[in-house]
Amino acid sequence: MRMKTEKRPAPIGYANAGGLRNLPRNLAVDLRRNAGLYLIMLPILLWFLVFCYAPMFGLGMAFERFTPGKGFFASPWVGLQNFRNFFESIYFLRLIRNTLVLGLLDLAIGFPAPILLALMLNELRSKAFKRTVQTISYLPYFISTVILCGLIVLFVQSGGAISNLLVGFTGGKSVNLLGNGDSFRLVFVLSGVWQFVGYGSIIFMAALSAIDHEQYEAAVIDGAGRWKQLLHVTLPGIMPTVIVLLILKMSSLLSVASDKILLLYSPAIYEKADVIGTYVYRVGIINMDYGYSAAVGLFNSVVATILLLSSNAISRRFSESSLF
Amino acid sequence: MDRNHRVFRGFSNAVLALVSLAALLPFWLLISASLTEETTAVKQGFRFLPQVFSTEAYRFMASSWVLFGRAYLISIIVTTLGIAIGIAVTLPLGYVIAREGLPGRKVLTFLIIFTMMFNGGLVATYLMYTVTFHIKDTLWALIVPNMVTNAFFVIMIKNYFQYSIPKELFEATRIDGASEFAMFTRIAAPLAKPIAATLALMTGVSYWNDWMNGLYYLDNQKLYGIQNLLNAIATSTRYLAQGAGVGVRLPTETVRMAAAVIAVLPIMIAYPFFQEYFVRGITMGGVKE
Numbered sequence: 335m336r337m338k339t340e341k342r343p344a345p346i347g348y349a350n351a352g353g354l355r356n357l358p359r360n361l362a363v364d365l366r367r368n369a370g371l372y373l374i375m376l377p378i379l380l381w382f383l384v385f386c387y388a389p390m391f392g393l394g395m396a397f398e399r400f401t402p403g404k405g406f407f408a409s410p411w412v413g414l415q416n417f418r419n420f421f422e423s424i425y426f427l428r429l430i431r432n433t434l435v436l437g438l439l440d441l442a443i444g445f446p447a448p449i450l451l452a453l454m455l456n457e458l459r460s461k462a463f464k465r466t467v468q469t470i471s472y473l474p475y476f477i478s479t480v481i482l483c484g485l486i487v488l489f490v491q492s493g494g495a496i497s498n499l500l501v502g503f504t505g506g507k508s509v510n511l512l513g514n515g516d517s518f519r520l521v522f523v524l525s526g527v528w529q530f531v532g533y534g535s536i537i538f539m540a541a542l543s544a545i546d547h548e549q550y551e552a553a554v555i556d557g558a559g560r561w562k563q564l565l566h567v568t569l570p571g572i573m574p575t576v577i578v579l580l581i582l583k584m585s586s587l588l589s590v591a592s593d594k595i596l597l598l599y600s601p602a603i604y605e606k607a608d609v610i611g612t613y614v615y616r617v618g619i620i621n622m623d624y625g626y627s628a629a630v631g632l633f634n635s636v637v638a639t640i641l642l643l644s645s646n647a648i649s650r651r652f653s654e655s656s657l658f
Numbered sequence: 659m660d661r662n663h664r665v666f667r668g669f670s671n672a673v674l675a676l677v678s679l680a681a682l683l684p685f686w687l688l689i690s691a692s693l694t695e696e697t698t699a700v701k702q703g704f705r706f707l708p709q710v711f712s713t714e715a716y717r718f719m720a721s722s723w724v725l726f727g728r729a730y731l732i733s734i735i736v737t738t739l740g741i742a743i744g745i746a747v748t749l750p751l752g753y754v755i756a757r758e759g760l761p762g763r764k765v766l767t768f769l770i771i772f773t774m775m776f777n778g779g780l781v782a783t784y785l786m787y788t789v790t791f792h793i794k795d796t797l798w799a800l801i802v803p804n805m806v807t808n809a810f811f812v813i814m815i816k817n818y819f820q821y822s823i824p825k826e827l828f829e830a831t832r833i834d835g836a837s838e839f840a841m842f843t844r845i846a847a848p849l850a851k852p853i854a855a856t857l858a859l860m861t862g863v864s865y866w867n868d869w870m871n872g873l874y875y876l877d878n879q880k881l882y883g884i885q886n887l888l889n890a891i892a893t894s895t896r897y898l899a900q901g902a903g904v905g906v907r908l909p910t911e912t913v914r915m916a917a918a919v920i921a922v923l924p925i926m927i928a929y930p931f932f933q934e935y936f937v938r939g940i941t942m943g944g945v946k947e
Contacts, residue, residue, distance in 0.1 A: 364761050370838020375754040375766075378747050382770065385805075389778020389786050402789055451677065454670035457663075463674075469933060470678040473685075476925050478867030480885045481918050484892060485684045488691065488915075493703040495687065528680065533940075540941040561663040585775070593870050597889070611780075618781040619874060631779030639776050 396632045400625035409625070416629035425613060433609040437587040439523040445583050447527050448534030449576060453568070455535065456542045457560075468539075471532025483597035486525050487512070512598055515606025522598065522607075526591065537579065538572055545571035573653075581649050585642030588634055610634045685926075692716070692916035696909035704915075714909050715916035725900070726917065728880065729887040733866060736800045736883055740865035741858045743805060748857060752815025753846050758825070767816070774809040784874060799875030800883060804868055811857055814942050818853040819846065822942075856939035859932045863925065884921045891917060 365372070396416055398409040420426055451471065458464040474482075489496040490511035497508045511517040549567045558566060592611025599607035610630060618627030683706075691704040695712035702709060719726050754760065755767050777783070783803070793799045823846070831841050847854075872886035882890065890897045891914055898908050 368760060368838070370841075371754050371757060371760060374750045374839065374842055378751045379766070381747065381805075382773065385786075385802075386773040386777060389782040390776070392778050392782030392786055395782060395785075402785065405789075451674075454674055457667055457670055458674070463671075467674045467678050469930070470681050472933060472936070473926075473929065474681050476863055476867075476929060477922055478869065478885050480867075480869050480888045480892075481922050484888070484914065484918050485688060487892075488687060488704065489684065495706075531677070532681065536937050536940045540937075559663060561666065564663070564666075596873075614780050619784060624781055624785065628779060628781040631781055635776055635779055642775055 393628060393632050395625050396629035398625050400628070402624070412625070416626045417633065419626060420630050420633065425608075428605065429608060429610050429613055432606060433588050433590055435606075436519060436522060436590045436609065439519060440526055440590070441583055441587065443523055444527050444530065444534075445580065447531045449538055449572075451531055452535040452538035452542060452572075453564070455539065456568070457564075468532070468535075471535070473532070474529045475533035477529075479591070479593050479597065482525065482529060483594060486521060486598065490517075490521050512600070513602065515603040518599065518603055518607050522595065526594075538575060541572040541575035542568065577649050577653055581642070581645045584645040585638060587641055588638045685922075688915055688922075689919055692912055692919045694912055694915075696907075696912050699911050712912075715912035718909055718913055719916055719920070722898070725898075726884075726887070726920070729882050729884045730920075732797070732800070732881065733883040733885070736797065737862050737865040740801055740804060741862050743801065744808075744811070744861040745854055745857060747805065748808075748811050748815055749847060749850060749854060750842060752812050753819050753842055753850075755812070756816045756819035757828075758820075770809050770812050780874075787875065794875050795878045795881060797881065800868070800871050800881075801865075803871050803875070804865060808861075808864075811860065814939055815850070815853060815857065817942050818850060822853075823849050852935075852938070853942065856935040856942075859935050860939055866925065884917075888914075888917055888921055 392406060395406060395409065397411060397413060398406075399412050399415075400406070400409045455464055455467060458467075477485075488494055491497065492508050492510045494508075494511075497511055500511075501508045511521050545568065549571070550563055553563045553567050588610065590609050590611065592609055592615065595607060595609055595612050596615065599612070611634075614627045614631045614634075617623050617630070687704060687706055690706055690708055691699065692715050693711055693713065694704060694708040695710035696714060698710045751770075755763055755770070757763065778786070787799070787803060788794045791798075791802070793802055827845065828841060831845055836844070867885060868883075869885035869889055872882055873889075876882060876886065879886075879890065891910075895908075895910055898910060898913060
């Protein structure tokens with residue numbers, strides 16, 4: 335077996351070993367051998383460099399009093415002034431609080447919901463019912479944010495179906511649920527669950543179907559009923575997937591769907607509905623305060639990256655699953 | 659004996675039925691609303707069955723067809739171009755970084771995944787597009803910014819080439835003396851048709867549904883796609899008046915609903931056919947290296 339692989343010409347990769355000493359020679363061989371591959375990729379790599387990495391350097395404007403007229407290189411350097419202004423403004427705590435509240439609410443409700451849905455679907459005996467529920471529950475994912483928000487307004491404005499339904503429980507008058515900061519938060523998070531629960535369950539369904547059937551058979555021989563099987567075979571079976579997705583979710587804790595908030599909030603509830611993303615849009619794009627809003631955005635990105643790296647590290651420490 | 663499980667199953671069935679109902683009802687109300695007579699709608703709100711049936715909203719849209727037709731056409735053009743460019747960009751990239759043994763492959767993969775986690779943020783990106791590339795108020799504004807955000811697609815394609823196509827195939831072709839370019843166009847690309855379909859659909863949906871780029875980069879409302887048009891008529895009551903003749907009654911409320919129905923229609927119609935491709939794509943993108 336070994337002999338056979340050695341006889342084959344090495345498909346790609348370095349021709350000669352020899353470490354750093356041989357690097358120039360190896361590089362030359364590699365470029366000659368794989369020139370085609372690199373050529374195919376080159377335009378796209380350039381694309382990524384220009385459109386993804388160039389703006390990262392543009393983040394330097396967070397340390398400048400940036401004006402487009404002077405441009406990136408000539409605008410005066412102000413150090414951490416933009417950051418200081420942000421940390422000292424009333425917006426700092428408010429935005430962090432609002433972003434975290436929405437992010438955590440979504441984590442608490444929006445993360446387990448697709449898992450539960452997948453587990454329930456998995457227990458269904460009737461294939462037809464299962465397929466129908468799946469098809470229907472994925473549907474909301476595919477509608478646009480604009481239409482979603484139109485629907486939300488339709489349901490929760492005063493006189494809307496959900497507002498009226500609430501009156502049935504709590505009494506009082508049918509009110510616009512988006513007019514109040516607290517109910518806005520609930521509407522925002524629950525509508526997110528409505529949109530993503532089905533779509534989110536797909537990945538867990540895949541994990542469920544990947545569980546080895548012999549494990550179930552072994553459990554049956556050991557006398558486990560369906561409930562015990564669920565607890566001791568199914569749940570451990572999907573745990574790696576759950577953990578990886580939890581890491582992803584944790585890392586996006588700060589990136590709440592600000593485009594949805596832009597469509598739903600109003601100045602009256604900024605105090606509870608304004609988040610970093612919407613603030614950056616208002617200050618950066620509308621008011622054109624570029625340096626300052628870049629600083630706010632950079633702060634957000636850095637915290638998000640720290641969140642991702644630390645949740646990944648924690649997960650790697652306590653379980654075998656991690657993203658990288 | 660297994661009472662817990664029976665309870666769980668009964669509970670599941672009820673919940674699943676409710677979930678399905680909840681997923682469908684909003685669409686039902688939307689359609690019903692679009693077919694309600696305007697004055698009744700304004701006075702009594704929308705019901706799940708129109709109190710007074712009327713096709714006025716649709717007739718109004720037909721009469722100001724320039725406004726709606728233009729936006730629709732722009733959405734179609736942008737979506738088509740977006741799909742074409744998306745495939746042309748993502749397929750080769752995924753192919754290359756799927757080739758085991760290629761020096762620098764890990765670095766390249768990292769460079770791409772890194773863009774999923776960290777980016778220049780709204781302001782730096784916005785300035786680059788508007789100041790350096792001048793895409794403000796051009797159709798490119800609706801196409802270009804969407805193309806780079808999807809490292810997920812690259813990983814999906816990479817996984818497909820890596821796990822679903824036998825490596826021996828490439829090796830054999832290489833020994834036969836095919837160039838890399840020929841290998842990609844004659845072998846890899848045709849074999850990737852199923853995942854390319856998935857990619858096309860995912861890209862298509864995201865282009866069709868996009869409204870943020872229109873918000874950021876378009877001041878000229880004539881370039882609005884269907885989503886931005888919807889947003890415009892939802893936020894400004896005067897917006898509709900520009901397409902209508904003088905003295906024509908504006909069924910503002912119901913037209914909003916009817917326009918949303920028209921915007922969501924292509925997806926609703928195509929959805930049953932493309933659903934499976936989506937499921938495959940998500941499963942593929944989720945495979946770990």
